[in-house]
Amino acid sequence: MSGTQGRGGRKQAAGPERDKRAGTGRKPAAAKNTGAGEAAKETGAAKAGKASKADQAGKAAEDAKAGKAAEDGAGKAAEEKGPRPPRVTVAAVLTAVEGIVIAALGGYELVLGIVGEPDSTRQAVFGGLTVLALAVLPLAAAHGLWRQRRWSRGPSMITQILALPVAFAMVSTGGTMLALGLALGAVAVGALVCVLSPSTAEALGVGPSRTA
Numbered sequence: 001m002s003g004t005q006g007r008g009g010r011k012q013a014a015g016p017e018r019d020k021r022a023g024t025g026r027k028p029a030a031a032k033n034t035g036a037g038e039a040a041k042e043t044g045a046a047k048a049g050k051a052s053k054a055d056q057a058g059k060a061a062e063d064a065k066a067g068k069a070a071e072d073g074a075g076k077a078a079e080e081k082g083p084r085p086p087r088v089t090v091a092a093v094l095t096a097v098e099g100i101v102i103a104a105l106g107g108y109e110l111v112l113g114i115v116g117e118p119d120s121t122r123q124a125v126f127g128g129l130t131v132l133a134l135a136v137l138p139l140a141a142a143h144g145l146w147r148q149r150r151w152s153r154g155p156s157m158i159t160q161i162l163a164l165p166v167a168f169a170m171v172s173t174g175g176t177m178l179a180l181g182l183a184l185g186a187v188a189v190g191a192l193v194c195v196l197s198p199s200t201a202e203a204l205g206v207g208p209s210r211t212a
Contacts, residue, residue, distance in 0.1 A: 084148055085203045091194035092145035094187050095156050098163060099138030101184075106131030145195075150205045156195045163188035 106128050113124025138159040144152025163184055170181025194200060 084146075085197075085199045087194040087197045088145055088148060088200050088203050091156060091191050091200060092142045094191035094194070095138050095145060095159060096142035098159060098184075098187060098191070099135050099142055102138065103132060103135035106133075106135055145204075148203055153195055153201070153204050153206055156191065160188040160192040160195070 108128075109131060110125060110128025112118065113121055113128055116124075118124040137155050141152050141155035141159055145156060167181045167185035167188060170177040170184065173181070
């Protein structure tokens, strides 16, 4: 009996020990599963980062292509305008000369008002600044004509129309102003003729094309 009980006791004792061993044997499996899940998450995050980088690279490539397309379009537009006609060049040069002369007169009046002894310093300075502001119109028009911009034709015409009465007044004064008035009138008439020329209008895109 004692032997039987001893065997039974050993079996019973062996049962809990087996359960403990089985329990301890299952824990590493769970740990392995947890580690595998974390590795999968890290792999997914890495893949997402790579995908975002790929998207950014694709966007950068698209932006570069768009910039190249814009540059190509600008180049083609410049080529379509063709060479600058001689009358456009003459109109640009004459208009620029007018703007430079007006700017010089405005600067001279401004300096004279500050350094000299005018009747009214404030009026002299204001007059010089006004003349300098008027010089912006012909200078901008000359720049636009040189680059064959469509908007430049109007400001150039306005400049010549305003210059003609000034030239007439200078000629009427006589003396040294007579020669200056004649020169200004000749420049204004020449620039106006060039600006109103059909070839200039076609080059600036404000007239019907001859190839149409």
